[in-house]
Amino acid sequence: MRVTLRDVAERAGVSFKTVSNVLNDHPHVSAATRERVREAVTELGYRPNTSARSLRHGRSGILALAVPELTSPYFAALASAASRAAKERGRVLVIEETRGDAEGERIALVELTSRLVDGVVLSPLVTSAAEVVHRIGRTPVVLLGEQHLALPADHVAIDSVAAARAVTEHLLATGRRRIAVIGRQADGTTGGQRWHGHLQALAAAGLEPDERRAVSVGAYRRSDGAEAVRRLLRSGERPDAVLCFNDLLALGALHALHEAGLDVPGDVAVAGFDDLEEARYRGLTSVAPDLDLLAGEAVRLLVRRVEDPDARPVRVDIPFRLEVRGSTVPGR
Structure with missing residues (x-):
């Protein structure tokens, strides 16, 4: 059975509120009490319910990435890099495939914004700026790719x-x-x-x-x-x-x-x-392109947007390099 805060309080001989104060680093708790609570947490193997904590702050800790097709090696690699970047920031990433057509992108936008997600990294191919605004509403969004949409949104792309x-x-x-x-x-x-x-x-x-x-x-x-x-x-x-x-x-x-x-x-x-x-x-x-940097910047900007909805939108251009090989130069 899952260990609760009340179990920890009973083991430590303190109130439920005291345990909560310790776990939230409340300053007005004595060192001895703090140590007793931490020992009880360790002995019982208590793990905080981060989902419930996030919901109390109006956030789920879940981000979404919408890409045209996961069968594409490029977008599969992008999804993998974005998932790692989200995990490094303590978030979970869900992936939506839009198929790169108007109907697929519309469905993905409707489903994503109706779910409990904090924000969306979106790589639109055909959806207009007006449609993105209509579907996303107030959900934080970061755009990927070179399509120029006149949106007040963060944008990550290569030149x-x-x-x-x-x-x-x-x-x-x-x-x-x-x-x-x-x-x-x-x-x-x-x-x-x-x-x-x-x-x-x-x-x-x-x-x-x-x-x-x-x-x-x-x-x-x-x-x-x-x-x-x-x-x-x-x-x-x-x-x-x-x-x-x-x-x-x-x-x-x-x-x-x-x-x-x-x-x-x-x-x-x-x-x-x-x-x-x-x-x-x-x-x-x-x-x-530097795919790890592209994914990392997209996730960073989305987390920033979730935490500060009024932050000024920015565009980040990701560097690229030209890898010259044998298809253009013999012997390379």
Whole structure:
């Protein structure tokens, strides 16, 4: 049976209130009484009910993370890092999968805000700012990703424009000029931000983009990357580099290029984003965000927001590095 405060009080020979005062570090308790209570706590193995204590303060100690899909290695790694970060701060993290569509994000927002959670770390792909505000209400929220929502909320992201510019500059430095891009999206999205970074690098090199080599995809999966490359090759386009806006697209692109008998990087260089573990073992050049820092900052800001709802919202840009490997430079 669970040991209660009353059990501790009986063992120590003091009142229930005295035990509560000791456990809450109340200053007006004698040293002798404090020691007697602590001995009783140790002997009985009493553990405080932190959930009940949190509820008395209007908090549950539970945070939520809503991501598009847990089958994605990137979001699975992010969820793992966020869970560790929450645990380090004495919180429990629950995970919601939104599937990356409007209905999935709406359902997740409704479920999260109806549960006993203190706040939500949200990675929206398609939900508008107005909808997020409507669904979240007064629940503390921290946004992840490069989608620019005009919300009075904390935001953690990498600078996708700078990252895409850096990887494009790398491809140009290796002599590539016919760079295909897979994963272009509308402005304001992650793919849109990365497209603008790519354009900046081309402009700085005095090059014009070729729209025929900018391929949109239905999703950011391996099969989408492979099919995008096949479409490019069927159209007669022969790029000398393929820049993919995540590693899963790039891994699919590698498969299709090998399928077509093309050498990587001899005929075509390939680069991606996210630096997945699979990408490292496949020798894929990739933009590597500091995922542990990203998750840690998101949790830190959410806890801060829970404890101080009126804190001024901030944006935190997480650093990245370009991991150059054999898919763009032979022998690497």
